[in-house]
Amino acid sequence: MKNNARHLMLSALAMLSLAGCGKPPEPSASTPTPASSPGSSPAAAAAAPAEEKKLNIFCWSEYIPQDVIDAFTKETGIQVSVENYASNEEMLAKLLAGGGSYDLIQPSEYAIEGLIAENLLIPIDHALIPNIKNIAPEFLNMSFDPGNKYTVPYMAGTVGIVVNTDLVKDEITSFNDVFQDKYKKNIVVLDDAREIVTWAMLSQGIPVNEVSDANLEKVKPTVAKWVQLVKVYDSDSPKTALLNGDVALGVVWGGEGALLLNADKKFKWVMPKEGTHLFIDSLAIPKIAKHPTNAQQFMNFILRPDISVKMSDAFPYLNPNAAARPLLTKEQQENPASFPSAEEIAKMQTFKDIGGQATKVDELVTSLKAQ
Amino acid sequence: MAGITAATADNLGASAYKRRPSWVAWLVFAPLAAWLILFVIVPTLTLVALSFGEQRGLGTVEFTFTLENYQRAFNWTWLKVFWTSIWYALLTTGICMVIGYPVAYYIGRSPENMRNMLLTLVMIPFWTSFLIRTYAWITILSKEGLINSFLVAARIVPEPITILYTPFAAVLGLVYNYLPFMILPIYTSVERLDNAMIEAAYDLGARPVRAFSQIIIPLTSPGIVAGALLVFVPSIAMFAITNLMGGGDPPTIGEVIYKQFTSGRAQPFGAALGTLLLLIFIITLWIGRRRSEE
Numbered sequence: 001m002k003n004n005a006r007h008l009m010l011s012a013l014a015m016l017s018l019a020g021c022g023k024p025p026e027p028s029a030s031t032p033t034p035a036s037s038p039g040s041s042p043a044a045a046a047a048a049p050a051e052e053k054k055l056n057i058f059c060w061s062e063y064i065p066q067d068v069i070d071a072f073t074k075e076t077g078i079q080v081s082v083e084n085y086a087s088n089e090e091m092l093a094k095l096l097a098g099g100g101s102y103d104l105i106q107p108s109e110y111a112i113e114g115l116i117a118e119n120l121l122i123p124i125d126h127a128l129i130p131n132i133k134n135i136a137p138e139f140l141n142m143s144f145d146p147g148n149k150y151t152v153p154y155m156a157g158t159v160g161i162v163v164n165t166d167l168v169k170d171e172i173t174s175f176n177d178v179f180q181d182k183y184k185k186n187i188v189v190l191d192d193a194r195e196i197v198t199w200a201m202l203s204q205g206i207p208v209n210e211v212s213d214a215n216l217e218k219v220k221p222t223v224a225k226w227v228q229l230v231k232v233y234d235s236d237s238p239k240t241a242l243l244n245g246d247v248a249l250g251v252v253w254g255g256e257g258a259l260l261l262n263a264d265k266k267f268k269w270v271m272p273k274e275g276t277h278l279f280i281d282s283l284a285i286p287k288i289a290k291h292p293t294n295a296q297q298f299m300n301f302i303l304r305p306d307i308s309v310k311m312s313d314a315f316p317y318l319n320p321n322a323a324a325r326p327l328l329t330k331e332q333q334e335n336p337a338s339f340p341s342a343e344e345i346a347k348m349q350t351f352k353d354i355g356g357q358a359t360k361v362d363e364l365v366t367s368l369k370a371q
Numbered sequence: 372m373a374g375i376t377a378a379t380a381d382n383l384g385a386s387a388y389k390r391r392p393s394w395v396a397w398l399v400f401a402p403l404a405a406w407l408i409l410f411v412i413v414p415t416l417t418l419v420a421l422s423f424g425e426q427r428g429l430g431t432v433e434f435t436f437t438l439e440n441y442q443r444a445f446n447w448t449w450l451k452v453f454w455t456s457i458w459y460a461l462l463t464t465g466i467c468m469v470i471g472y473p474v475a476y477y478i479g480r481s482p483e484n485m486r487n488m489l490l491t492l493v494m495i496p497f498w499t500s501f502l503i504r505t506y507a508w509i510t511i512l513s514k515e516g517l518i519n520s521f522l523v524a525a526r527i528v529p530e531p532i533t534i535l536y537t538p539f540a541a542v543l544g545l546v547y548n549y550l551p552f553m554i555l556p557i558y559t560s561v562e563r564l565d566n567a568m569i570e571a572a573y574d575l576g577a578r579p580v581r582a583f584s585q586i587i588i589p590l591t592s593p594g595i596v597a598g599a600l601l602v603f604v605p606s607i608a609m610f611a612i613t614n615l616m617g618g619g620d621p622p623t624i625g626e627v628i629y630k631q632f633t634s635g636r637a638q639p640f641g642a643a644l645g646t647l648l649l650l651i652f653i654i655t656l657w658i659g660r661r662r663s664e665e
Contacts, residue, residue: 089634231536244515244535356636358636362635362637
């Protein structure tokens with residue numbers, strides 16, 4: 001038997017070493033200097049200036065329209081490959097595991113904070129990204145990246161309430177109006193523990209980033225009551241349950257709300273009067289990037305007004321590009337789920353990284369849901 | 372083939388059973404062994420090792436050999452989540468058995484030229500991704516869907532009834548998806564059923580019920596056990612269907628584990644829950660094996 005085991009191990013080792021040889025050694029280029037090309041393939045060396053014409057994007061699913069990517073390739077000749085993720089944590093885990101080779105990532109504000117703190121991003125060169133001037137000032141110089149040293153805003157958005165006015169006749173103005181006994185099992189919410197806890201905190205006037213144990217204890221009864229009223233938890237496509245008439249009320253992403261408003265006039269968008277959560281997804285270049293110049297070229301490209309319009313057409317979130325807004329249709333500009341008013345935005349709060357408290361938030365919501 | 376025996380000639384003395392396979396045999400076996408090691412053993416060991424770690428910062432895991440994750444797992448919250456999933460899986464297995472057995476029996480006893488066609492019909496839905504089929508169910512079951520439109524138009528109900536986003540819908544989705552896994556193994560058993568045995572039962576005076584319960588069921592029990600395992604085990608961990616059709620309420624263990632690895636930021640705890648789930652599988656397989664040996 002011992003002999004068998006040894007054979008097994010040897011053949012496994014052989015396989016492993018073969019697998020290891022499969023990957024050609026890659027140049028460890030992290031700066032956009034021409035000196036980094038000799039190590040790479042001859043084709044790349046032949047292709048003029050610094051980098052081979054490639055760009056690996058690691059981004060949210062359903063966020064960068066294919067026609068934007070195609071237009072970029074057409075203009076620059078840079079071949080783009082895209083890999084998707086469904087949450088910031090998924091992206092961080094892959095990045096930290098060191099598996100992929102990504103040139104561009106699309107983190108949200110709290111993830112950027114962590115990435116900068118851990119020194120995992122390459123500073124951007126504003127000389128290469130002049131189009132950043134198109135971004136409205138309220139989306140620049142944010143607390144998670146002062147001076148935009150590492151990131152450019154991609155899209156922003158918010159969370160709000162959608163009301164099916166055919167089924168709900170009462171005036172809905174707040175989270176507390178949504179979570180009433182008479183709407184029991186008639187509500188869809190995002191399947192996201194931190195979001196749910198945030199709404200409960202807002203309804204009690206607690207700032208959204210003060211996720212202390214004491215505050216979690218304070219909102220627990222509210223969350224307990226709310227989860228009993230919810231029928232559907234869905235972060236990917238909360239609009240489905242509303243569109244099919246299975247629920248009358250929803251607390252959903254602004255982009256989803258905008259699509260519902262476009263689909264049917266019976267849907268109404270409400271910004272909760274307690275305030276809500278504003279998210280800003282940005283583009284950043286991880287330290288492991290092999291094509292940082294191409295990445296910055298892409299950043300500059302999507303900040304162009306004509307390209308930004310394509311992004312809004314496909315995914316009607318809050319477009320931070322002030323130069324692109326006049327190019328949108330009147331209907332797009334007036335969609336309250338896409339573009340909240342300035343005073344509504346002033347009331348919104350962005351998420352900060354809450355570290356290990358995320359685990360407690362998840363346990364709180366799961367335990368109440370499981371009851 | 373001659374090479375295999377020739378190289379082991381020195382061992383032949385003791386007993387033919389103790390023959391050692393030669394390097395050729397190992398070469399043939401190596402891809403399978405490598406596959407098992409790379410895709411079964413290594414990931415499982417990684418999972419178990421991860422369950423004794425602690426998560427730091429953005430998502431790195433430090434191996435501290437703590438038992439904390441398991442202590443946390445034995446808490447009412449998570450046990451209830453486990454129970455929901457086990458309950459869904461038991462229901463699914465039971466319903467699949469009740470529906471699947473007659474179907475498999477009918478296919479197995481039908482003329483040989485019919486069998487392949489009937490089996491193909493069972494398999495046809497598998498040509499489409501299960502997610503697409505699940506979305507199709509959503510359009511069938513929703514309040515403005517096919518069933519409700521029909522019920523309201525036919526004045527059977529005054530207003531649309533709630534079918535989607537209930538535990539009923541979740542189990543329906545599971546049954547629909549896993550039914551073929553019940554039918555196929557039972558069919559294999561039924562096909563091999565010896566007619567002489569059933570005839571003998573009748574000749575000895577057994578009525579149909581008795582012939583079925585004492586002859587046919589025991590003879591096809593290997594298929595029943597295999598089918599039950601094939602349905603029960605994947606149903607426990609499935610969360611895409613239960614989330615889409617059940618609305619994610621109550622939470623199931625697959626979903627909860629997934630969240631530990633993402634927004635819950637507790638990969639080691641997720642790994643501990645995963646390891647416990649693995650133990651449930653092992654126990655199930657062990658019970659199944661004992662059953663089929665009996």
